[in-house]
Amino acid sequence: MILYLLKRLAVLLASTAVAGAVVFAFMAVLPGDPAEIALGVNATPEAVARLRAEFGTDRPPVVQFLDWFGGLLQGDFGTSYVTSSPVGEQIGDRLGVTAVLVAGGMLIALLVAVPVGTFAAVHHRDPLGAAISAASQVGLAVPAFLAGILLVFVFAVRAQALPSGGYVPLAEDPAGWLRGLLLPWLSLGLVQAAVLTRYVRSAVLDVMREDYLRTARAKGRGRMGALWRHGLRNAAVPVVTVLGLQLATLLVGAVVVERVFVIPGLGDLLLNGVAGRDLLLVQGVVMVLVVAVLLINFVVDVCYAALDPRLRGTR
Amino acid sequence: MRGRVNTALVTGGALVGLVVLAALVSFVWTPHDPTYVDAANKLREPGGGHLLGADKFGRDTLSQLMVGARTTLYVGVVAVGIAALLGTPLGVLAGMTPRGWQAELVMRVNDLVFAFPALLLAVMLGAVYGAGTLTAMIAIGVATVPAFARVARAATMQVMVTDYILAARAAGRRRTAIAVRHVLPNIGSVLIVQASVSFAIAILAEAALSFLGFGTRPPTPSWGRMLQESQELLFSTPRLALWPGLAIALAVLGFNLLGDGLRDHLDPKLRRVRAEG
Numbered sequence: 001m002i003l004y005l006l007k008r009l010a011v012l013l014a015s016t017a018v019a020g021a022v023v024f025a026f027m028a029v030l031p032g033d034p035a036e037i038a039l040g041v042n043a044t045p046e047a048v049a050r051l052r053a054e055f056g057t058d059r060p061p062v063v064q065f066l067d068w069f070g071g072l073l074q075g076d077f078g079t080s081y082v083t084s085s086p087v088g089e090q091i092g093d094r095l096g097v098t099a100v101l102v103a104g105g106m107l108i109a110l111l112v113a114v115p116v117g118t119f120a121a122v123h124h125r126d127p128l129g130a131a132i133s134a135a136s137q138v139g140l141a142v143p144a145f146l147a148g149i150l151l152v153f154v155f156a157v158r159a160q161a162l163p164s165g166g167y168v169p170l171a172e173d174p175a176g177w178l179r180g181l182l183l184p185w186l187s188l189g190l191v192q193a194a195v196l197t198r199y200v201r202s203a204v205l206d207v208m209r210e211d212y213l214r215t216a217r218a219k220g221r222g223r224m225g226a227l228w229r230h231g232l233r234n235a236a237v238p239v240v241t242v243l244g245l246q247l248a249t250l251l252v253g254a255v256v257v258e259r260v261f262v263i264p265g266l267g268d269l270l271l272n273g274v275a276g277r278d279l280l281l282v283q284g285v286v287m288v289l290v291v292a293v294l295l296i297n298f299v300v301d302v303c304y305a306a307l308d309p310r311l312r313g314t315r
Numbered sequence: 316m317r318g319r320v321n322t323a324l325v326t327g328g329a330l331v332g333l334v335v336l337a338a339l340v341s342f343v344w345t346p347h348d349p350t351y352v353d354a355a356n357k358l359r360e361p362g363g364g365h366l367l368g369a370d371k372f373g374r375d376t377l378s379q380l381m382v383g384a385r386t387t388l389y390v391g392v393v394a395v396g397i398a399a400l401l402g403t404p405l406g407v408l409a410g411m412t413p414r415g416w417q418a419e420l421v422m423r424v425n426d427l428v429f430a431f432p433a434l435l436l437a438v439m440l441g442a443v444y445g446a447g448t449l450t451a452m453i454a455i456g457v458a459t460v461p462a463f464a465r466v467a468r469a470a471t472m473q474v475m476v477t478d479y480i481l482a483a484r485a486a487g488r489r490r491t492a493i494a495v496r497h498v499l500p501n502i503g504s505v506l507i508v509q510a511s512v513s514f515a516i517a518i519l520a521e522a523a524l525s526f527l528g529f530g531t532r533p534p535t536p537s538w539g540r541m542l543q544e545s546q547e548l549l550f551s552t553p554r555l556a557l558w559p560g561l562a563i564a565l566a567v568l569g570f571n572l573l574g575d576g577l578r579d580h581l582d583p584k585l586r587r588v589r590a591e592g
Contacts (some may be wrong), residue, residue, distance in 0.1 A: 284438060
C-alpha cells in the first residue's frame with residue numbers, strides 16, 4: 001500500500017508539473033507583450049524594455065516558466081502585470097467563496113440522493129421507483145445554470161422570497177449570506193443529486209442481491225433494518241468514488257453558477273481575468289482548478305485502493 | 316424480450332429526430348430571418364406570425380431556436396468527431412498492449428487531459444485565439460478524448476482474449492490488421508453508445524460556454540446565449556428563458572435516452588441484467 005501511495009504521489013507531482021507547463025505554454029503564445037500593453041502606444045522603447053526587465057518577461061520562456069512554477073510550489077502566484085496586485089491574494093479571497101459553494105452543493109446532492117436513491121432501489125418494481133428514475137433522467141438533462149435560472153424565476157421573481165443574485169460576506173450578515181447562497185447551492189446540488197441518485201440506486205440494488213443481506217433478513221431483521229445495518233455501508237464504496245469524480249464537475253459547474261448569481265468566486269475571477277487580459281491571473285486560477293481536479297482524482301484512487309486491495313496492482 | 320418496445324430508444328430517437336429536423340429545415344426555411352433586428356416587434360408576445368414571440372431586439376424566437384439547433388448539432392458532431400477520432404485509436408492501442416509502455420503513456424496522458432475540463436480549455440483557447448464556435452468545438456472535443464479512450468481500451472481488452480483474436484494472431488496477421496479487421500468492428504456498438512452519451516455532454520458544455528460568452532459569437536443564434544440574454548428580462552418576460560432552456564433540456568434528454576436505448580438494444584447481456592434489476 002505504501003509503495004502504491006508513493007507511486008501515485010509521484011504521478012500526481014509529475015502531472016501537476018506537466019499541467020503547469022501546458023497552462024504556461026498556452027498563455028505564452030498569447031499575442032501582445034504585457035509591458036507594451038501596460039504602457040500604451042506612446043511608450044518609448046526604453047521604457048518598455050525597462051518594464052519588461054521589471055516584469056521579467058525579457059528572460060527566455062523556460063526560465064520564466066521555472067520561476068513561475070517554482071513560485072507556485074511555495075504558494076506565490078506572482079504579481080499581476082495589469083493590476084499590480086499579488087495574484088495569490090486575489091485567488092485566496094475567492095477560493096473560500098467557491099469552496100463554500102461547492103461544499104454546499106455537494107451536501108444538498110448527498111442529502112437528496114442517498115434517501116431518494118435508496119428508496120428507488122427498494123421500490124424498484126413500483127411505479128414510484130420508476131418515477132424517481134425518470135425524474136433523475138430529466139434532472140441529468142438540466143445544466144446547473146439553467147436550474148439556477150429556473151430557481152430564480154420561482155423563488156425570486158414569483159415568490160419574491162430570496163434574492164436573485166449577489167453575495168454578502170458571512171462576517172457582515174450571516175442571514176443575508178445564507179439567503180444569497182441558498183439558490184446557488186440548490187442549482188448545483190439538485191443537478192448533482194440527479195446524477196448521484198442513479199448511482200445510489202444501482203449500488204443499493206446490487207447490495208440487495210447479496211447473500212449477506214438475505215442472511216440478515218433470515219435472522220429476523222426487517223428489509224429496511226437489514227439494509228441499514230449491512231447494506232448501505234457496502235453500497236457506499238462505489239458511491240464515494242462517483243462522489244469524488246463529481247466534485248470535479250461541481251467545481252466547473254460553480255464557475256457558471258457564479259455568473260448566474262453574480263457571486264465573487266474563482267469562476268468570476270477567471271472570467272474577469274480573461275476579459276482584462278490579466279495573464280498571470282488566468283494562469284493562476286486555471287492552475288488552481290486543474291490541481292484541484294488532479295488532487296481529487298488522487299484521493300479517489302487512493303481511497304479506492306485502500307478499500308479494494310485488488311486494484312493496487314492494476315494501475 | 317421480443318415484442319417489448321424499447322421506450323428509451325424510441326423516446327430518445329424521437330427527441331433527437333426533432334432537433335435534427337429543426338436544424339435541417341432551418342437551412343431552407345425559418346419563419347423569419349433569425350438575426351433580423353426589428354424594433355417594431357420588440358418583446359412581441361406570441362402570435363401574429365411570431366409563434367413563440369420575439370426577443371428584446373425583435374428577433375423571432377422560433378427562428379432563433381431552429382438555427383440554434385443547427386449550432387448545437389454542428390458543435391456536437393465536430394466535438395464528438397474529434398474525441399472519437401483521437402480517443403478510439405489511442406484506446407485500442409492501449410487495450411491491445413495492456414502491459415506495454417504505450418498503454419501506460421496513453422492512460423497517463425488521459426488522466427492529464429481529464430484534469431482540464433472542457434470549460435477551462437475553452438476559456439484558455441478563447442483567451443489566446445478569441446472565443447468562438449471553433450475554440451468551443453476543439454475544447455469540448457479534446458476534453459472528451461479520455462472518455463472515448465477509456466471505453467475503447469476496456470472494450471478492446473475484452474475482445475483481445477477471445478478465440479478469434481487468438482486465431483488471427485496464430486494465422487500471422489499483423490497488429491494493425493487485427494485492430495482494423497477484428498477489434499474495431501467488435502467494439503463499434505460500445506463506441507456508438509459512447510458517442511450518443513458524449514453528444515449529450517457536448518450539448519451541455521456548448522450551452523454553458525455560449526452562456527458565458529465563450530461559444531458561438533453573435534449574431535449566430537445559440538441556445539446558451541439566448542438563455543444568457545433572457546436572464547436580465549426574467550422578471551418581465553420569462554418566456555424568453557423558457558424556450559431555449561426547454562430546447563437544451565430536451566436535446567440532452569434525447570441523446571441520453573438514445574444512448575441508454577442503444578445500449579439495451581445492442582447488448583443483450585446487459586438487457587437481461589437490467590430487466591432483472
